[in-house]
Amino acid sequence: MLDKKFDFIVVGAGIVGTATAYKLQLKFPDKSIAILEKETEVGLHQTGRNSGVIHSGIYYKPGSYKAINCNNGRNQLVKFAKQFNINHDVCGKVIVATTKEEIPILGEIYKRGIQNGTEDICFLTSEEIKEKEPFIEGIKAIWVPTAGIIDYVAVSKMFIQQISTINSASKLITSCKVEKVISTNNYTTLQTNLGKLIAEKVLFCTGLQSDRIAEKDDLKLDMQIVGFRGDYFQLKPEAAHKIKNLVYPVPDPKFPFLGVHFTRMVDGSIECGPNAVFTFKREGYKRTSFSLKDTFEALTFVGTWKLFGKNWRKGIDEYKRAFSKRLFVKALQKMMPTITVNDVQAARAGVRAQAIDYHGNMVDDFKIIKHNNNIHVLNAPSPAATSCMAIADEIVDVVLN
DSSP: OEEEEEEEEEEOOSHHHHHHHHHHHHHOTTSOEEEEOSSSSTTOSGGGSSOOEEOOSOSSOTTSHHHHHHHHHHHHHHHHHHHTTOOEEOOOEEEEEOSGGGHHHHHHHHHHHHHHTOTTOEEEEHHHHHHHOTTOOOSEEEEETTOEEEOHHHHHHHHHHHHHHHOTTOEEEOSOOEEEEEEOSSOEEEEETTEEEEEEEEEEOOGGGHHHHHHHTTOOOSEEEEEEEEEEEEEOGGGGGGOSSEEEEOOOTTSSSOOSEEEEOTTSOEEEEOOOEEOSSTTOOSTTOOOHHHHHHHHTSHHHHHHHHHHHHHHHHHHHHHTOHHHHHHHHHTTOTTOOGGGEEEEEEEEEEEEEETTSOBOOSOEEEEETTEEEEEEOOTTTTTTHHHHHHHHHHHHHO
């Protein structure tokens, strides 16, 4: 059984947790850090089940944490990937308007991009769209050259490797589940399934479990994590030539999700998706996945029902697509009319951790709270993976203050 003291403990070995541990180790090379992960390896949930996109920062409200950290984080991430030979490609993406009604929204996205300092963006005509993506039909688009693709699990593993190189006393401890958090004036004790761990400061970067862990630390919350599953399809090898890089629709401004899109992955495959449906299991990746605890907590939270009430039509459409390949492909046909159900095959799924407040609003920005000796990352939606190193800088600043 473990019974050990560290200078810092980071709970959660996803991309935000490992980036935070890495930045802490750089700042305090002589301090020991334990990174706890309840799974058998790093990045098994949101980190390893997202689109693998390096976001440009074009979408986000100017001045928000998302906007500031995405630009900064993207630059740091690409530099880190180059330094340590991590598979990535800054290939650019196209945001495509297919109807006249989408043109004003596209214009607002462009304005935000300019305000956020997104480099070298420009409008494309329908002919210029064809030059970038020959199979895509649109009336106007934005070209975003700073967007790209990357292997986020490989990034997480490299963070861990570099931490060990800097200080051999720092450890990744897998299969370690936090059962109890005891905070006193000078240190925090974590009771885990592997034994007791003590640190002066604990940083919780626990994604889909962040609200539950916060409650173990006696933190009173005005929000709850609700999971939204995203299903992906994949272009079959014989249809993969239809997409060169990244193609996104104009998103619905009422939602934080970016819509069903085409993504070239670092292995060369082309994914289509994801949708966004309420999930009955926070870490369930099948359409039939179910957890009584997760479902009960979500459906007894008043904010969930208020969210459903505001967005029931959108929710029904998303569920229909989740269970119908034909309807999923129909959504893709808005941008690529030639795609058929025979071009795609079922692929993986992921679950987004989305904080919902009591009023049924999706908490749109990153949320980091200091409590006792500890720091809780309570909401880290997209573009958290892109922003991971910048978010880690923010967390280290909180540690220092």
